[in-house]
Amino acid sequence: MKEESAPLSPTELFTDYLIRHKHRKTPERYAILEKIYSIDGHFNAEALYELMQNDYRVSLATVYNTLDLLLDAALIVKHQFDGQPAQYEKALGASMHNHSVCTVCGRIKEFTDKKIFQAIQAKEFANFKSSHYSLYVYGVCKKCQKKKKQINTNL
Numbered sequence: 001m002k003e004e005s006a007p008l009s010p011t012e013l014f015t016d017y018l019i020r021h022k023h024r025k026t027p028e029r030y031a032i033l034e035k036i037y038s039i040d041g042h043f044n045a046e047a048l049y050e051l052m053q054n055d056y057r058v059s060l061a062t063v064y065n066t067l068d069l070l071l072d073a074a075l076i077v078k079h080q081f082d083g084q085p086a087q088y089e090k091a092l093g094a095s096m097h098n099h100s101v102c103t104v105c106g107r108i109k110e111f112t113d114k115k116i117f118q119a120i121q122a123k124e125f126a127n128f129k130s131s132h133y134s135l136y137v138y139g140v141c142k143k144c145q146k147k148k149k150q151i152n153t154n155l
């Protein structure tokens with residue numbers, strides 16, 4: 001999990017990917033990549049689309065298409081939970097973090113844990129070179145716990 005001496009920027013990696021896969025290098029795609037890397041935490045396609053409208057107008061189809069390319073290029077990570085719209089986040093430069101996922105509303109929160117990080121870093125994988133990790137802890141968020149309590153007291 002060590003950093004390379006001269007890591008390529010997300011833009012350079014994307015250019016490399018687009019050339020290798022013979023995709024067009026459109027300004028829209030770069031604008032979306034740039035926007036994604038300015039966002040801390042998670043977002044869904046619709047929210048990204050809304051954000052884009054402020055500085056670079058793109059269609060929702062272009063947003064989805066670019067998200068697919070960025071996923072394929074391993075520049076973003078996708079989180080998909082039952083019945084929830086997919087959420088994304090940047091793959092590079094983000095801190096190693098874990099996620100708690102509410103099984104009722106789908107809300108994802110991030111948390112870091114030094115001990116988990118160290119344990120995974122110390123782990124030896126046979127015939128496998130680890131690059132990063134993500135852990136999911138499932139449960140019910142505070143809001144949904146409250147809602148449930150209200151329903152119970154109303155009965």
Ligand SMILES: [Zn+2]
Pocket residue numbers: 102103104105106107140141142143144145
């Ligand atoms: Zn919830």
Ligand SMILES: [Zn+2]
Pocket residue numbers: 041042089097098099110
């Ligand atoms: Zn995350």
